[in-house]
Amino acid sequence: MITLNINKKNYKLDADPNTPLLWVLRDNIGLVGTKYGCGVAQCGACVVHLDGEAVRSCVTKISRAQGKKVVTIEGLSASNNHPLQKAWLELDVSQCGYCQAGQIMSAAVLLRENKSPTSQDIDDAMAGNICRCGTYLRIKEAIQLAAKESSSDK
Amino acid sequence: MKQFYNKRPSSALRTFFVLGSLFLFVGIMAFGSNLSIDKQSAINVKTNVVKDSVASVNAFKKVYAVLMSPRCMNCHPAGDVPLQGDDSHPHAMLPKRGLDGKGVSAMKCSNCHQPTNTPGPNTPPGNPNWHLPPADMKMVFEGRSPYQLAKQLVDPKQNGHKDMKKLIEHADDDLVLAGWNMGEGRAHPPLSHAEFKKAWITWLTTGAYAPQEK
Ligand code: FES
Ligand code: FES
Numbered sequence: 022m023i024t025l026n027i028n029k030k031n032y033k034l035d036a037d038p039n040t041p042l043l044w045v046l047r048d049n050i051g052l053v054g055t056k057y058g059c060g061v062a063q064c065g066a067c068v069v070h071l072d073g074e075a076v077r078s079c080v081t082k083i084s085r086a087q088g089k090k091v092v093t094i095e096g097l098s099a100s101n102n103h104p105l106q107k108a109w110l111e112l113d114v115s116q117c118g119y120c121q122a123g124q125i126m127s128a129a130v131l132l133r134e135n136k137s138p139t140s141q142d143i144d145d146a147m148a149g150n151i152c153r154c155g156t157y158l159r160i161k162e163a164i165q166l167a168a169k170e171s172s173s174d175k
Numbered sequence: 176m177k178q179f180y181n182k183r184p185s186s187a188l189r190t191f192f193v194l195g196s197l198f199l200f201v202g203i204m205a206f207g208s209n210l211s212i213d214k215q216s217a218i219n220v221k222t223n224v225v226k227d228s229v230a231s232v233n234a235f236k237k238v239y240a241v242l243m244s245p246r247c248m249n250c251h252p253a254g255d256v257p258l259q260g261d262d263s264h265p266h267a268m269l270p271k272r273g274l275d276g277k278g279v280s281a282m283k284c285s286n287c288h289q290p291t292n293t294p295g296p297n298t299p300p301g302n303p304n305w306h307l308p309p310a311d312m313k314m315v316f317e318g319r320s321p322y323q324l325a326k327q328l329v330d331p332k333q334n335g336h337k338d339m340k341k342l343i344e345h346a347d348d349d350l351v352l353a354g355w356n357m358g359e360g361r362a363h364p365p366l367s368h369a370e371f372k373k374a375w376i377t378w379l380t381t382g383a384y385a386p387q388e389k
Contacts, residue, residue, distance in 0.1 A: 061298045062287035063267065075281040080293045127281035134280045146280040149268040149287075 025086055027052070028096025038084035042076075043067045045083055046093060054094040054122045058151070065150030068123040069093045075130040094122035097129060105129055108167040116154030124150045128164050137168050224339075224380055231384035237366055237374035239321045244364040246354035250307050251316035257307055258317065261362045276307040292358035300358040304350055308335070325378075325385035342379055346372040 023034050025042075027050060036045055041060075046052045046069070058066030060079045067079040070092040097103050105125050108114075115121045124147070131138055131146035138146070143164050152160070241247060249258040249266075259266040273279040278286070288305040292298070308314040312335055316324060327333045329342070337345060345351060355368045364371065378384075 061295070062293070063297075068281070068286075074283060074286060076286045080287060080289060080299060082289065085289065130281040142280070145269075145271050146282055149270065149282050 023083055023087055025083060025091060026089070027091040028093060029090075034083070036083060038082060038087075040083050041079050042069070042071075042081045042083050042086050042091065043078035046078060046091075052093050052095050056119055056122060058120070058123075063151075064120070065123040065127060066120050068126040068150070070126060070130065073130070073133070075127045092126075094126060097125065103129065104167040104171040105132065105163065108163040108170065112159050112163045112166065114156055114159040114163045116152075116156050120150060120152045120154075121156075124152065124160055128160070128167070131164065132168055132171065136172060138164065224382055226382040228382060228384045231378055231381035232386050234374045234378035234381065235321065235325055235384070235386060237370070238378050239324060241354075241364040241366055241371045241374075242316050242324065243319075244354075245362065246357055246364050247351075248316045250350075251314055252307070253315050253317040255310075263317075272307045272310055272313075274310045276309040278306075292356070294359070296360040298358065300353070300361070302350055302353045306350075320388060321386040322388045325383065329379075329383045339379060343376055346375045 023036060023038060025032050025034060025045070027046070032050055034045060034049055036049065043055060043057060046055050047057070055069055055078060056066040057079060058064035062077045062080045065077065067077050068075045069078045070076070070090075071081065071086055072089045098106060103125075105128050109121070109125060114124075127147055127150050131143065135142055135146075140161070143161050147157075147160065147164075150160075242251075245258070245261050245263045249260075249263055252258050254265075255272040256269050257266045257272075258264065268282070270282045270284065271279050273283075278284045284305045284307075287299045289299065289301040290303040291301045293301060312333070314327070314333065314335060319327065331337060334342070352368060354364055357363075366374070
């Protein structure tokens, strides 16, 4: 038995400790906001937060997540009101949407560590998240907007 | 009582004292010499250098071949992006070194590189301590000539403040060893770890000579 803390809830799972976290999130728990893109840490669709770090859940075994806090896109904010989620809606960032949960989870770590990222900081942080639809420019704009909004909130 | 006070120690007692102090003295000597032997051997490990420029340069050729192989050089890049693959191309996704060598914000090394290798081809190799050298001590291998690399490796200001003892120990560092266990589909360094370690120690203990610049 493995206990995982996901979005502030504890789940007891009867699963092989080598199972990728992504499998458990989607198939066992039913949190399907996190997507499977490549399965080999190459695309970023599966990014979730593990103790605040933007890990790729497709290559993160559940044994690594034990005793840590997992946050998925569903748990990023209380009512989809994280500054990034608001900016994403405001600018209609998504095209097909498949990569976007991973994009937002990566961007959330960037903004937590760097309240006013430069264009270069954004590129450096987001270079591992691929978007087949090519929404990169809107993603960048939305991150800038969220940074601006959250600094003017204070 | 008087008699007792006045009595000089009996010969047996005298022998006892004499022998006792002798043992004590021998004991101190032995202890002292043990100490000096220990010190001596400690110093020997550190600086037992028997200079031999020919043997040293020959050993460094092997060391250089290993350090410049993708398994070592890929994480000692000239820029701030690690290299990847047997052809040492810039790492896909261009992750950056960061100040501590562990990446930046959403692109930290351990976000993909797990404590162990991920099974299968084209998956991230793993180590609990996966990182590049830090920004203030980049320890660049990429592009270094044998002469430059040899000089750099023994300069504490450029080698992570390592003295001879630490340099020798570094051959068995976890991340160095990981070079021989990088997961499926990745070439090994050109020598075995045992051969590398032997060449490394030989190079250091024969004077760490740098090959002449051509
Ligand atoms: S699915 Fe995990 S990085 Fe692509
Ligand atoms: S919106 Fe379609 S993959 Fe990014």
